[in-house]
Each structure stands twice: as C-alpha cells, then as structure tokens.
Amino acid sequence: MKPEVTATASASAQASTPRRANDRDLVDSLVTVLQERINAGEIPAGSWLRQEAVAKELGVSRMPVREALRQLQARGTVELIANRGARVRLPSTRDIIEVYELHRILQGHAGAAAAELITTEQLERLAAAEAMFRVAVEDLRTADGDTSTAQRRWHEANTEFHLVIIEAGGNKHLAEVLENLHHKVPRNLTWIALGNDVRRLEKDAAEHAGILDAISRGDANAARTRLTEHVKRASDLLVRTVDEIAQDSSTRRS
Amino acid sequence: MKPEVTATASASAQASTPRRANDRDLVDSLVTVLQERINAGEIPAGSWLRQEAVAKELGVSRMPVREALRQLQARGTVELIANRGARVRLPSTRDIIEVYELHRILQGHAGAAAAELITTEQLERLAAAEAMFRVAVEDLRTADGDTSTAQRRWHEANTEFHLVIIEAGGNKHLAEVLENLHHKVPRNLTWIALGNDVRRLEKDAAEHAGILDAISRGDANAARTRLTEHVKRASDLLVRTVDEIAQDSSTRRS
DNA sequence: CTTGCGTTGATTGGATCCCAAATAGGCTAG
C-alpha cells in the first residue's frame, strides 16, 4: 500500500560534504545538509529518517544526528514520533495557506520599510536580482528540455531579491521569522508551481520589476501593496498546484 | 564493609521536578523548566549554563541537557559560544523594538481575523479574561505591599486574552510564531514595565476592554487598530523602562 | 475466515565513560 520510502539517498558515504564552512559545528552542518536535501526533494516528504542510517551515511555518530533531527523538528521540517523516529513532514494545503498569509503580511511590511530605508548599495543588489529574473526567463525560453539552469538562476534571483528587501527593512528578527517560515514550506515548491511556464514566469518577473520600481521611488505604500499582492498570487498558484497534484495522485490507479 | 551508597546516591535527582506532564520527553521538559527559570529571573541574563552543573542539578546526564540548550539557542533564549558554553541572552533595546514591531503587525492581523471568525464560546473566554484584568487592578489597589497575587492574575488574564484572539484568528502558524517571539522578549517584562502603577494598569485594562468590544461587534478594522495601538503603547513603555534601568545601573556607583 | 493476543524485532531515549580540541587565565621568563 504505502510506498514506504526509507530514503537511503545517494549511498556516497563521506563523499557528501558534511561540514560546511560557515556552520558553527557538526550539528549545524548536519541540519544544513539535511534541510537542503529535503528541500531538494532528495529526501521525499513522508519518509523516515533513521538515526543510525543517517549517521552512517554522513559518516558521524548517532549523537549529532539526534541533535540535528531535534533542530529540524523545532523548525517544523520534521516530526518526531515517540520511539519511532523522525518523519519528513509534508505541508498540508492548510499549512501553505497559513504560512503564506504570514508571508504576505510580513513581506508587505518589510517592503514598506525597505522603501524608506534602503541604501544605494542595496538598491543596486536589488536591481541586479531583478535583472537576473529576466535572464532566467530567457534561459527557460531557449532551454531545450533541460530547465535546470533556468530554475537555478530563478531560484537564486528570488532568494536574493527578497533577502535584500528584508535586509533593507532592517528588522533582523523579521528576517529570522521569515527564514523559519521558509523551512515549513520550502521555496523550491514555488518553482514547481510556476511549472516551466514562460508566461507565468514573465508575469512573475514583471511583478518583481514593479516592486523594484516602487522601492526605488521610495513609495512605501506601493511597495507594500505590490509585495502583498505578489505573495498572494504566488500563494494562490501554489495552493492550486498542490491541490491538483493531490487530486491527481488520489484518482490515478495505474 | 564500605558504605556502598554510590549506586542509589542520586538523592537530589527528583528534588526539582524535571518532568512535566505534557512534555514529550526529558529534553522537552528540560527546555520548559529552564525557560521558566530564566523568564522568572531565577537564572539571570548573562549567566552561564554549564552542562555538567545543570545536569547534576536536574538529576539527568549531560546528553539531554546539551540538546535542551541547543533548543534554547534555536529560540534565541540562550547563545552558544564555541567551547565556552551557553550564556543567557539579555534582549537589547533594539531586540525589544524589533520584536514588538512584529508583535504589533501580527497581533493586529490576528485581531482582525478574530473579529470575523470568533465563536461564541471563544468570545465568552475572551470576556472572562477581560474581566480578570479588572480583578487584577482591584487586587493591586487593595494589595498591601505584596503585589504577587495581582501580578499572577494579570499575567494569567493577559496570556489567556491574547491566546484566545490568536486562536480565534485560526492561523496555527501565526500562534507558533508569536509564541517564539515571546521567548525572545519574555512576557513578564511587561509587568515590570507596568511597575505596580494602578493608573497604568487601569489604562491597560481599558484598552483590553476596547479590543473586546471591537471583536464582539465583529468590527475587524477597529480590532486591528486597537490591538496595534495597544501593542505599540506596551512596547513604548517597555523600551522606556528598560532604558531607564540601563541608565540607572550604568550611572550608579554605590 | 476473522479476530484477538502475545511475542519479537527494530528503534529511540537516555546514561555512562572516554578523549580531543579549544579557551581563559595564571604563571614565568625576559
């Protein structure tokens, strides 16, 4: 009945770099690695993370893995079930709606603050990110099946764009909260929702351009409104897509 | 002929209650206990938490303590310094301002949502909480030096009041985010700011009454405005108080 | 054939002991 994926992803033991430079210690890097793999879909939602298996795979002992899994639980990426283990959570439609509701409010606010506080240096970075969206669209248009370049670039642009806005807003705790929200509903889902559709991507890029414009003019109200609507549209699209996927997989009986 | 006591010598173990009912496991309960002690000022800001000391005091081994400290770090209560240990963080003025800025936005939103979605059962609880504020004011007025009853009741009322609003708003993730924010700037600071001042408390109660009124009328806009302003006033008062305390302790040379 | 129950295997939660690395603070030599 159930697929029962045990997620023994890429059997490369120490080949995968467990230790990243900017992480404080082993546990931090494990958290980073696991979160990335989960976000990338490498470790599918619903699968179990066995302490021993993870430990062996990453070439460490059970102890740091335990702590890392607990961290992932704290941020909502994983659920810990008593004496059974850690399971990767699949965000429900409800989760997505709720989380994006918060995104909408908080990003709108960050945008308004950014419009008033952004530095010229930050504005340049924002413009650069906005330009990268258009490059990504071009990538996708000329892509022959392989959309990975377009995806990577779009993802990078998106991350940088919203990061700069939040940074410019100047509220570090806001940045932290939003970061946490992204752990609950990973960003890469957005790309799936955009679904390699050039028209949607163009619209998305246009929205970003509008936001950049409002911020560069120092128009806080316009920035808030546009960001709010931008997030709302993304959210609606995402919910619709996820619903379709759910529908699909529940009807199909191949 | 040796005493042979060592085995059962863990007499101090169950002295302090390490295990709470609704906590999943030991680590969770440690987190709860430590957070409470820190919030109560029992463990002062800036002090170190030694793994071994905490472990012995709570009658557990170092391992769950390590995980608990890491949890506390994740929520910002404590900072982990490489090879030195965990230090209780003292929220800066900046922290307070930023965190309350988020409170303002999010609680305002929750209030607006609550005005439209609240059930009659929740409305009753909200009214009960609001009534408790007035009892707390009365407690303080008749208190002869000992304000602890008033404080306890006010704290209880405040927790319940805002909890119901958030619950009524229906966004579980919003509740979680706000809960996390409270770990960064503990609620009990608010009482210190109110400073046993009957007039301030009365004003505070009046504001809550106004919020209750707006929500019970289903007036989302009024609810948002009043909650926003309520949090803003609390925030300003808090910042002022903390500043005064800081000033005080830096000027005094007794 | 189904239902209920006991057994068993897998897995976590926690304890205990161990060791390396890093840091603060003291001590010594110049």
Added chain:
DNA sequence: CTAGCCTATTTGGGATCCAATCAACGCAAG
C-alpha cells in the same frame, strides 16, 4: 611590564550499553 607558555575547565563528539516502546507478525481460539 610584557610576551609567551602552561594548565585547568569545558565543550564537542564518539562508542557502547540498556530499558522502554511500538509495529508487525504469527499463532491460536472462536
């Protein structure tokens, strides 16, 4: 008085052990 070394503390991580727990399986009774 200062630079540099030394040592005590403390954390980070590993290894091993054991008890509690839960799922799944199989067996027996109806």
